[in-house]
Amino acid sequence: MSSEVAVSVSAQPGPAPRNRRQEETFRRVLAAGLEMLRETSYADLTVRAVAARAKVAPATAYTYFSSKNHLIAEVYLDLMQQVEYYTDVNDSTGVRVEKALRSMVLMVADEPEVAAACTTALLSGNDPAVRAVRDRIGAEIHRRIKAAVGPGADPRTPAALEMTFFGALVNAGSGAFTYHQIADRLSYVVGLIVGEGR
Template identity: 85%
Template sequence: MSSDVVAALADPPRQTPRNRRQEETFRKVLSAGVEMLRQTSYADLTVRAVAARAKVAPATAYTYFSSKNHLIAEVYLDLVRQVEYFTDVNDSAVSRVEKTLRSMALMVADEPEVAAACTTALLSGNDPAVRAVRERIGAEIHRRIRAAVGPDGDPRTLAALEMTFFGALVNAGSGAFTYHQIADRLSYVVGLIVGEDR
């Protein structure tokens, strides 16, 4: 992976800033979406139903979320942004990266409906709005891994960790492994990629 590609990953696509009122409405609809995902299946969720739960007009919800998949992708991005950064220099790079990947892998581990909906939404087609959110998710994950590896991290190491993490998510999303199982496997793989002595 070239350093240009890594640099591109580090700078997420720009969003049009929202004013305070718009941000409050966005968060209200997003929160209603998370609540509904925890109680219903992907198939049963609609932007209209989320709007009703958030007590906003459907047109207002559609102002922020062009589709159900766009809404769910934003839910996942919000969950990623809530994951703690692990940057304590007293911990080894292996430990920091392990904690980072484990935290991100487990953020939906105990919420199967949310996990299934996020997997479906993020892997669906070529909706430009979902694609833009996927790029922002990738940038968030890249930032957390880069912070955990440290300032002198080799771009190839970062790329290998990211590819490993995304591959692990696909395995969990497909049902091949549970999120807890991939978190354990990631711990082993981090040692191989980052090296035990760092």
């Protein structure tokens, strides 16, 4: 018998499927974007510079990323998709949820340039491409929280945890708290929401 909670995840609409070569090019540009974010500021990053780093034509990069903010949003989504799921039923709901939220918050905690650029890009205007990626990021976060909470939970619990998580990110992104401080504060809030003492 598995010690993992069963997770039902519906597919979130995303971009049209890419063939292998297109996916390799997309990944190369995405990796170059992350490398540049680690080395430079949001203001200095351009799609053209990322294209040069990835050794592709600027027009090719613009095929996949309509703007700098779109590229950065995709970088954040890619990082989020690498965050572990916490579903071990040997852990309490509170422990699973705390691990899930902590890992998502700390994903960019030690990379201030990446964190700042992602915050700026994701909160930027009404760019339809960024909005679509934001929706996919929200779906990724929802899946991880729902998986950590487990089946049969009151549907208000994951909703409250998501609102808490997004509020925590805004606080960290604004500089009110560090990502590490926010991760520590979330432990207390998780206990309140899932009803387990901390």
